[in-house]
Amino acid sequence: MAQILAIDxxxxxxxxxxTDDLxxxxxxxxxxxxxxxxxxxxDYTKKNSVELFLVGEPKQMNNEASESEILIAPFVSQLRTFFPEIPIKRIDERFTSKMAVQTLIDSGLKKKKRQNKALLDEISATIILQSYLYNK
Structure with missing residues (x-):
């Protein structure tokens, strides 16, 4: 098996x-x-075996694509161009940012550290990936 790489x-x-290789x-x-x-x-795919790209799909509450999709769709096209051998799946990413913030709060991080948006994005990607693995 190979890794699944989630992208927020x-x-x-x-x-x-x-994911790990299993x-x-x-x-x-x-x-x-x-x-x-x-x-x-x-660079990452040269060094690691990636079986699937999992890309977050932002949706509104009525299930329609959010405004962010305008930015994400061209990126997904680039992924297909540069990595034609790696399949891409989209997964609903609603509430992942709120869940990530709550994860930081629950972990006991001080407010200043919780404002680290890079950490928030990484946790959001992890939540997307965990959701996929749970429902796989």
Missing amino acids: YGKVRTGLAV QIIASGLTTVPTKELIDFLK
């Missing part, structure tokens, strides 16, 4: 999370400046 795409930063455990990987994301993924 953002305009400025993108949170990443991966696809049992989801762990935060890092947060990457979005403009450097494709290069990061090229």
